Amino acid sequence: MARNVPCVVASNKSSTGKSVSLIKRIMPFLIGGLVGALITVGLLVILDERNSPSASSSEWASGTGEHAEDHAHHSEEADLGPAVDLTGQTAVQVDIKDSAYTRRSIKIAKGTKVTWTNQDRLQHNVMGEHADGDETHSAPDAADVRPDVFAGPLLAKGERYSFTFTKVGSYPYHCAPHPYMQGAVVVTE
Ligand SMILES: [Cu+2]
Numbered sequence: 001m002a003r004n005v006p007c008v009v010a011s012n013k014s015s016t017g018k019s020v021s022l023i024k025r026i027m028p029f030l031i032g033g034l035v036g037a038l039i040t041v042g043l044l045v046i047l048d049e050r051n052s053p054s055a056s057s058s059e060w061a062s063g064t065g066e067h068a069e070d071h072a073h074h075s076e077e078a079d080l081g082p083a084v085d086l087t088g089q090t091a092v093q094v095d096i097k098d099s100a101y102t103r104r105s106i107k108i109a110k111g112t113k114v115t116w117t118n119q120d121r122l123q124h125n126v127m128g129e130h131a132d133g134d135e136t137h138s139a140p141d142a143a144d145v146r147p148d149v150f151a152g153p154l155l156a157k158g159e160r161y162s163f164t165f166t167k168v169g170s171y172p173y174h175c176a177p178h179p180y181m182q183g184a185v186v187v188t189e
Helices: 004-063 065-079
Strands: 091-096 105-109 113-118 160-164 169-174 182-188
Touching (some): 091 105
Parallel strands (some): 091 113, 105 182
Antiparallel strands (some): 113 160, 169 182
């Protein structure tokens, strides 16, 4: 019995010794984890602080976003270059090549028929500006194409779409699956 007590103590000691050494072993991980957590929290706070002003500035920007879009629009229109004057012709051709309309901006006389021909393997279409037209969307089915609506079907290589412009005005257009493809038709008397 007398031996048991020190034995128990010894075993206690050894177990506390073990748990102490366990803590010693774990401590670096605990500290590491704690430091990691603190760094993470710190980063989150910094990111949050960065986000909140940018969120409010983006809100502010979205207030002026329309202006920004306007500018983008103007610059896009400027990018189309000066309209090629084709007012002397009654039928006009525009090729679609390398995902672009070859004559991006044309000026025609009222009643002129414009024909777009796709030279790309990629399918393209031609359709007048509309809501959400700056996002990728589907082109009208060939069966739904109407002669009085400026919206053509997807064209395979070599296929063409024609539209006769009967009203004076400016007709910006784009490609449904590739809205960055843009062009314009200006119709004069
Ligand atoms: Cu396209």
